[in-house]
Amino acid sequence: MKKPGLVGRILAADSAASMLALIAVFVIFSSVNGRFLTGLNIHGIIVSAAISAITGLGMTLIIAMRALDLSVGSIMGFSAIIAAELLAFGWPLWLVIVAGMLVGCGLGLVNGLLIVLLRLPSFIATLATLSMILGGQLLITQGETVPIHNAVFGSLAIGTIGGYLPLAAIIAALIFAVVWVVFHRTPFGRHVAAIGGDVRAAIGAGINVNRVTLGAFTLVGLLAALSGMMVAAELQNADSTIGAGAELTAIAVVVVGGTSLAGGRGNLFGTVCAAVLLASIKAGLNVANVSSLYEDLVFGGILIVALMVDGLRRGNRRRGMLVV
Amino acid sequence: MRETARGVAARLREVRIRRERSGVWILNVVILVLLAFAAPNFYTLGNIAAVLNDAAILGIGAAGMTVLIIAGAFDLSVTAIMGLAPIVALTVAGDASGLAIVLVSVLTGAALGLVNGLVITRGRVAPFVATLGTLFVFGSIGAIISNGNALPVTNGLILLLGTGAVFDAIPYSFLIMLGVCGLCYVLLRRLHMGRWVRAAGSNLRAAHVSGIDLHLVYLGIFILSGALTGLAGIILTGYLASAVATQAPNYNLNAIAAVVVGGTSLFGGEGTLLGTMLASWLFAVVNNGLILLGVNSYWQYLATGVILVLALALGLLGMGGTLWRRPAAPARE
Numbered sequence: 036m037k038k039p040g041l042v043g044r045i046l047a048a049d050s051a052a053s054m055l056a057l058i059a060v061f062v063i064f065s066s067v068n069g070r071f072l073t074g075l076n077i078h079g080i081i082v083s084a085a086i087s088a089i090t091g092l093g094m095t096l097i098i099a100m101r102a103l104d105l106s107v108g109s110i111m112g113f114s115a116i117i118a119a120e121l122l123a124f125g126w127p128l129w130l131v132i133v134a135g136m137l138v139g140c141g142l143g144l145v146n147g148l149l150i151v152l153l154r155l156p157s158f159i160a161t162l163a164t165l166s167m168i169l170g171g172q173l174l175i176t177q178g179e180t181v182p183i184h185n186a187v188f189g190s191l192a193i194g195t196i197g198g199y200l201p202l203a204a205i206i207a208a209l210i211f212a213v214v215w216v217v218f219h220r221t222p223f224g225r226h227v228a229a230i231g232g233d234v235r236a237a238i239g240a241g242i243n244v245n246r247v248t249l250g251a252f253t254l255v256g257l258l259a260a261l262s263g264m265m266v267a268a269e270l271q272n273a274d275s276t277i278g279a280g281a282e283l284t285a286i287a288v289v290v291v292g293g294t295s296l297a298g299g300r301g302n303l304f305g306t307v308c309a310a311v312l313l314a315s316i317k318a319g320l321n322v323a324n325v326s327s328l329y330e331d332l333v334f335g336g337i338l339i340v341a342l343m344v345d346g347l348r349r350g351n352r353r354r355g356m357l358v359v
Numbered sequence: 360m361r362e363t364a365r366g367v368a369a370r371l372r373e374v375r376i377r378r379e380r381s382g383v384w385i386l387n388v389v390i391l392v393l394l395a396f397a398a399p400n401f402y403t404l405g406n407i408a409a410v411l412n413d414a415a416i417l418g419i420g421a422a423g424m425t426v427l428i429i430a431g432a433f434d435l436s437v438t439a440i441m442g443l444a445p446i447v448a449l450t451v452a453g454d455a456s457g458l459a460i461v462l463v464s465v466l467t468g469a470a471l472g473l474v475n476g477l478v479i480t481r482g483r484v485a486p487f488v489a490t491l492g493t494l495f496v497f498g499s500i501g502a503i504i505s506n507g508n509a510l511p512v513t514n515g516l517i518l519l520l521g522t523g524a525v526f527d528a529i530p531y532s533f534l535i536m537l538g539v540c541g542l543c544y545v546l547l548r549r550l551h552m553g554r555w556v557r558a559a560g561s562n563l564r565a566a567h568v569s570g571i572d573l574h575l576v577y578l579g580i581f582i583l584s585g586a587l588t589g590l591a592g593i594i595l596t597g598y599l600a601s602a603v604a605t606q607a608p609n610y611n612l613n614a615i616a617a618v619v620v621g622g623t624s625l626f627g628g629e630g631t632l633l634g635t636m637l638a639s640w641l642f643a644v645v646n647n648g649l650i651l652l653g654v655n656s657y658w659q660y661l662a663t664g665v666i667l668v669l670a671l672a673l674g675l676l677g678m679g680g681t682l683w684r685r686p687a688a689p690a691r692e
Contacts (some may be wrong), residue, residue: 160668163665170659342482
């Protein structure tokens with residue numbers, strides 16, 4: 036059989052949909068409006084994409100394990116609030132960031148323990164913690180906004196190196212590299228994929244499913260905490276609206292990136308593409324003076340079209356059967 | 360005579376508390392007893408009516424979600440339909456009679472459900488992600504039509520639907536919820552459709568091989584869920600006296616929580632409407648009770664999560680499981 040050429044290989048890749056959509060969005064927006072490709076706008080896209088990519092990379096692992104984490108949005112907000120409160124107490128910056136990430140790890144571990152010990156489905160366990168952590172946020176802040184008066188913390192999101200390279204991009208690239216190595220080059224990553232592929236087979240192969248589950252949920256908690264703190268750094272304050280609804284956006288980003296909810300596979304590069312796509316749509320509509328009410332319409336439309344193209348592309352499916 | 364006795368015995372067994380629902384029963388009893396001591400003013404006619412109204416708005420949508428989850432599907436877009444359907448109804452039929460507004464809202468919900476169903480069956484997309492996409496799309500359309508504003512409601516019938524009650528004790532919304540439950544009960548237990556729904560949920564491939572028209576089943580239940588959500592949406596609009604695209608935040612997750620707390624398995628195939636209704640009532644009781652106790656309203660988020668975990672853990676015990684035993688593997692979504 037003839038090997039497919041470069042174009043064929045790109046089209047067959049799981050991340051093809053998000054890459055093509057990304058290119059299309061860039062071409063359309065930059066041809067419609069000259070202000071789309073300015074440095075400031077690109078910088079905004081990179082920061083916003085980095086934040087959603089970091090949570091999305093963690094979610095990719097969870098989805099590859101055929102689980103879901105609905106609590107990432109709440110974890111984002113909670114750790115952002117903790118970080119803001121600790122900064123107000125006068126803790127040193129590095130300690131605040133470490134503490135915020137540890138809080139995320141702890142909350143992720145709680146998710147894992149609920150799943151492993153009580154044998155709750157991940158969907159239910161994290162739905163419960165979504166609500167509980169949100170309650171915790173509101174009880175800490177009493178519904179108020181916690182201001183952040185720390186310029187160095189702010190640079191976590193909006194800072195640049197040499198005036199060009201955004202710090203957020205470097206953080207996201209670092210996280211991508213770490214998660215990629217963990218997923219593709221360690222036993223832990225292989226076990227995550229094995230559990231997602233067939234949990235019975237994974238148990239039969241001697242994989243400690245409980246330990247891998249705990250590890251994966253702790254990791255996604257940590258990543259969510261990091262992106263939550265980056266949102267707070269960008270806004271220069273923290274309140275309970277940070278991360279609200281972010282769990283579904285994160286799942287959407289992962290799915291647009293070509294990772295199937297059926298588990299067993301994860302497409303980390305696709306997730307990053309989809310995160311950049313989402314950020315570009317927002318920035319592009321903003322530059323074109325289109326109301327932000329249209330953002331979800333465009334992103335949701337791309338999600339549906341990408342999934343339908345994917346469903347039809349896989350072809351030769353039995354007539355009348357469903358994909359669940 | 361013997362036969363009759365056996366029949367009665369069988370009937371009694373059916374009525375007995377189903378074990379997978381034990382969690383929601385236990386929590387209901389415990390919390391209602393606690394409230395009798397902690398907040399006696401819970402047991403006033405007006406307050407019970409308010410709780411029933413809250414429970415009904417969640418319960419109507421959750422009834423549709425129960426049917427979907429039994430069939431092995433989810434609908435995440437109900438949050439958006441709750442806002443979009445009343446907005447369309449008020450925009451199209453705002454000056455018409457109240458009945459016309461309700462009808463348009465229900466039909467809009469059904470049409471949006473049809474869109475979901477078509478994306479899932481014709482587009483070959485899994486329900487969870489398909490409705491995740493339409494959640495964004497429908498939500499955005501609702502915001503665009505209303506320009507992000509609240510549409511005021513002046514129609515008397517709609518306001519009455521959201522706030523009125525028979526004898527000041529039984530809200531109209533609660534009566535509607537009973538009707539909806541009856542409808543869903545007949546669908547699940549008395550029609551062929553119910554068997555197809557359960558067959559699809561317990562083993563999709565086997566259902567397909569045995570000749571069940573899965574596309575028809577899925578289209579049907581998504582239209583049903585959409586229509587019921589449109590109905591719940593217009594009732595909520597009457598309650599709030601305005602329609603906003605984001606009027607029911609987290610309705611999707613709350614409805615799923617109610618279904619699961621009620622003892623329906625997330626893995627599909629089997630489930631109970633009564634459990635879902637008890638769970639909707641439980642959530643409404645807890646929110647109301649916390650307000651009566653004068654507790655900061657932020658505690659209700661915490662309480663929702665705790666109930667979810669407790670009800671499932673208790674239900675697990677009720678089904679003969681043990682907690683804390685080292686499990687072979689965590690439950691899979």
